Amino acid sequence: MKTFFALLERDITVLVRDLPEFVVRIAMQPFLFVFVFGYVLPNTGQVQSSYANQLLPGILAASMMMAGVQGTAIPLSQDFGAIKEIEDRLMAPIRISMVVLEKIVMGTLQSWIAGGLVFPLAWIIMRNNLSIHVQSFLTLFVLLFLVGIASAATGITLGTSISPFKIPLMFATIIIPMIFLGAAYYPWHALTNVSWLQKIILINPMVYAAEGFRSVLTPQVQHISQFYVVLGLLVAVVILSGVGLRGFIKRAYS
Amino acid sequence: MEKSVIEINRLTKIYSSDSRRRVEAVKGISFSVKQGEIFGLLGPNGAGKTTTIGMLTTRVRVTSGDGHIAGVSIKDEVAVKKLIAVVPQQNNLDRSLTARENLVFHAKYFGVPKREREQKADELLEMMGLGQRQNDYVRAFSGGMAQRLMIARALMHAPEILFLDEATTGLDPQSRRLLWDKVRELNAGGQTIFLTTHYMDEADELCHCIAIMDHGKVLVMDTPTNLKKMVPGGNRIELELGEASDGLVEALKELDISGEVSRHDEADKVILSIQGDQSLIAGIMRVIQAESADIFGVRLHQVTLEDLFIHLTGRRLRE
Numbered sequence: 161m162k163t164f165f166a167l168l169e170r171d172i173t174v175l176v177r178d179l180p181e182f183v184v185r186i187a188m189q190p191f192l193f194v195f196v197f198g199y200v201l202p203n204t205g206q207v208q209s210s211y212a213n214q215l216l217p218g219i220l221a222a223s224m225m226m227a228g229v230q231g232t233a234i235p236l237s238q239d240f241g242a243i244k245e246i247e248d249r250l251m252a253p254i255r256i257s258m259v260v261l262e263k264i265v266m267g268t269l270q271s272w273i274a275g276g277l278v279f280p281l282a283w284i285i286m287r288n289n290l291s292i293h294v295q296s297f298l299t300l301f302v303l304l305f306l307v308g309i310a311s312a313a314t315g316i317t318l319g320t321s322i323s324p325f326k327i328p329l330m331f332a333t334i335i336i337p338m339i340f341l342g343a344a345y346y347p348w349h350a351l352t353n354v355s356w357l358q359k360i361i362l363i364n365p366m367v368y369a370a371e372g373f374r375s376v377l378t379p380q381v382q383h384i385s386q387f388y389v390v391l392g393l394l395v396a397v398v399i400l401s402g403v404g405l406r407g408f409i410k411r412a413y414s
Numbered sequence: 415m416e417k418s419v420i421e422i423n424r425l426t427k428i429y430s431s432d433s434r435r436r437v438e439a440v441k442g443i444s445f446s447v448k449q450g451e452i453f454g455l456l457g458p459n460g461a462g463k464t465t466t467i468g469m470l471t472t473r474v475r476v477t478s479g480d481g482h483i484a485g486v487s488i489k490d491e492v493a494v495k496k497l498i499a500v501v502p503q504q505n506n507l508d509r510s511l512t513a514r515e516n517l518v519f520h521a522k523y524f525g526v527p528k529r530e531r532e533q534k535a536d537e538l539l540e541m542m543g544l545g546q547r548q549n550d551y552v553r554a555f556s557g558g559m560a561q562r563l564m565i566a567r568a569l570m571h572a573p574e575i576l577f578l579d580e581a582t583t584g585l586d587p588q589s590r591r592l593l594w595d596k597v598r599e600l601n602a603g604g605q606t607i608f609l610t611t612h613y614m615d616e617a618d619e620l621c622h623c624i625a626i627m628d629h630g631k632v633l634v635m636d637t638p639t640n641l642k643k644m645v646p647g648g649n650r651i652e653l654e655l656g657e658a659s660d661g662l663v664e665a666l667k668e669l670d671i672s673g674e675v676s677r678h679d680e681a682d683k684v685i686l687s688i689q690g691d692q693s694l695i696a697g698i699m700r701v702i703q704a705e706s707a708d709i710f711g712v713r714l715h716q717v718t719l720e721d722l723f724i725h726l727t728g729r730r731l732r733e
Binding site: 166243254256412413 | 429468471472475491492493495496499500502504505506507508509510511515519520522523524525
């Protein structure tokens with residue numbers, strides 16, 4: 161257990177050192193989005209002011225997902241790259257699966273920090289147009305927990321299967337589509353008229369994250385039921401953790 | 415020096431990415447390493463040295479056979495990792511951390527108590543000549559510095575066995591010498607060291623025992639001195655003379671030499687090759703003086719491990 165916490169401490173040390181960079185990276189994109197779509201456009205009458213209610217849970221989910229994925233996929237991809245920087249940590253006296261667990265904990269942590277940063281930011285900018293009613297804090301915490309782990313597990317899966325040179329490509333082909341087709345900027349039910357898309361995107365864990373936050377923060381917006389949200393997130397966590405663990409072990413041994 | 419700390423028994427590694435491509439990198443090798451010695455695995459690139467070290471250090475999965483480190487099976491990964499430390503060929507220092515942090519975090523992974531790890535980091539940074547650079551990020555370190563820091567890192571948890579995998583490859587001659595000195599210094603303090611190299615001079619100078627490996631097999635294993643004795647002919651002295659009368663050759667043969675005196679005539683000189691080492695030179699010179707022969711040169715040909723490798727495989731080490 162000492163080894164596990166030492167690994168965690170190493171990652172936290174590095175994260176804290178790069179904190180300003182981390183904050184800018186995590187908050188800039190949601191900030192601009194919220195500013196334009198939640199403040200500028202409603203105040204100039206181009207979108208309805210109630211759009212803020214649809215946007216906030218989605219932005220929260222997207223930011224958390226991004227942070228968890230980036231926080232694990234990018235360092236892992238580099239660690240396993242040409243220089244194999246992770247070797248010293250693989251040589252630590254601990255099972256390899258525990259090293260993976262440490263990475264998931266770290267990714268989850270980053271995802272929560274992102275949520276903690278973006279939520280107040282979004283609220284300040286859009287507060288005049290928002291009506292938030294937290295239905296149940298318990299459900300909210302369960303969702304935060306699951307979304308954090310799902311994002312980290314996605315990151316492990318991507319980080320162990322993509323070479324460091326392909327990171328820009330990973331953003332273009334996986335992360336950006338995940339966000340844009342993840343019901344972040346529109347509720348899933350709004351897609352009824354584009355039903356083929358509505359069905360396809362159910363494989364995207366982002367959908368459950370965004371809809372889940374809608375169900376608990378802005379329940380007045382039509383959303384997927386909490387049962388399916390939790391189920392969807394659980395399935396994503398199980399599958400992605402499994403695939404990520406396999407990928408990690410495959411890379412760790414030769 | 416007698417207790418074995420590494421014992422391997424018919425260790426085999428087969429890489430098979432798919433059913434058609436099947437590479438037998440290590441073919442059932444067996445040997446043991448004694449406590450307190452510097453053991454060297456010498457062989458050309460691709461001989462299976464790194465795969466062997468990989469299996470002993472839990473980074474490569476064993477296909478068949480077994481190995482024990484200080485009595486612990488290499489299949490018990492976590493227990494083995496506690497006993498060993500590895501200095502790889504490539505710089506795999508943690509680039510997000512400073513030199514000192516690299517050492518301290520490594521010790522933390524192994525549960526070394528705080529006071530001990532700080533003290534040990536001080537000592538090792540000093541020993542490796544890196545005290546001045548301890549708070550610098552390792553990104554900017556030269557190859558030699560990185561290699562010394564990796565050795566310091568490896569020693570932070572006081573391993574039973576220190577593995578050096580081609581640790582001097584790519585270093586300039588001066589850094590290489592410095593590293594050799596450090597290795598000897600550590601061994602003098604009782605550290606068992608297992609190294610791989612494709613430099614025969616490195617193996618010869620450092621190791622107490624050498625196993626020569628080629629195509630996944632151990633060809634021979636012994637002390638460097640005994641290994642070199644296996645080369646037929648042994649050490650030779652070559653004389654370059656203006657000419658060599660039969661009387662001279664006879665007189666040379668009467669010296670206490672074990673083998674033949676062979677003669678090779680060239681256009682303007684004669685080369686005589688005599689089996690033996692430097693102890694014969696004084697005697698040879700007396701004969702030459704007595705016969706008042708013209709001498710242009712004397713060369714001592716000492717048998718190297720390279721000669722042995724050529725003798726065993728018909729190829730040079732670097733081919």
